[in-house]
Amino acid sequence: MPADLVVVPCLNDNYAYLIHDTATDATAVVDVPEAAPILTALAERGWKLTHILLTHHHDDHIGGVEALVAATGARVVGARADAHRLPPLTEAVTEGDMVQFGTENFEVIDVPGHTVGHIAFHLPHSHMVFTGDSLMSWGCGRLFEGTPAQMWESLQKLAALPEETLICSGHEYTTSNGRFALHLEPDNPALISRFGDVNAARAANTPTVPVPLALERATNPFLRAADPALSRAAGLPDAEPLAVFAALRALKDRF
Secondary structure (H helix, E strand, C coil): CCCEEEEEEECCCEEEEEEECCCCCCEEEECCCCCHHHHHHHHHHCCCCCEEECCCCCHHHHCCHHHHHHHHCCEEEEEHHHHHHCCCCCEEECCCCEEEECCEEEEEEECCCCCCCCEEEEECCCCEEEEECCEECCEECCCCCCCHHHHHHHHHHHHCCCCCCEEEECECCHHHHHHHHHHHCCCCHHHHHHHHHHHHHHHCCCCCCCEEHHHHHHHCHHHCCCCHHHHHHCCCCCCCHHHHHHHHHHHHHHC
16 A cells, blocks of 8 residues: 655645654654644644654754654654754664655655755655655756756756656745746746646645646746747747756746
8 A cells, every 4th residue: 555645734845754654653754844743743643753854954854753762762864965054863874775654655756956865755655755855846946056957967867757646845935836837938828738737726825735746747847948938038049958947946036
């Protein structure tokens, strides 16, 4: 059976994710913006937290770790390369490592760009990947530390996962990301349709995540830098995809 997934809103626009293995009662959380909503969600379901998985070091993803560890005793897993700026780790991981979780394993994927030590956690049997601020719903993270080449390579890794994989990203940014996508391609019917769905979800106060990778491949401009429509929108009709991606990311920063 695939793991159960619960999206937990935190702070103003962050998300944490609870993953529960029903066969073993193991429960993980990916990122901890604050502890209280996560503890509430656990208590409502009678789940005991066993794993805390951290995608990167930014405060809005780790701010509640100390309190959550104190309350649950869960083990803390994060990137070895970022151990010096993460909360104390029980397990430091690098790309290709497996984190044992119930009846399946999280696969660790290096996805630098937003930060240089950013990682993602892929749960292949359950068709989920927890991407933090790398690949996001209809967008990608701002390049605070990494280069366009690093982020482009990271996005290609994630885009190569099976199309049914759910992209579980760290923020409710879909509306603003959709506005940017429509700014680039105002007549694209797939974008118009998705924007309608997003607006309906937000009107109902429903999270717009997770999102199937197939939908991201079809509509996310940062995954479509090889598409002539996007290279034209970036003003680089004959450029390589990396150059188009870099131009799109720069445009989004000013949007």
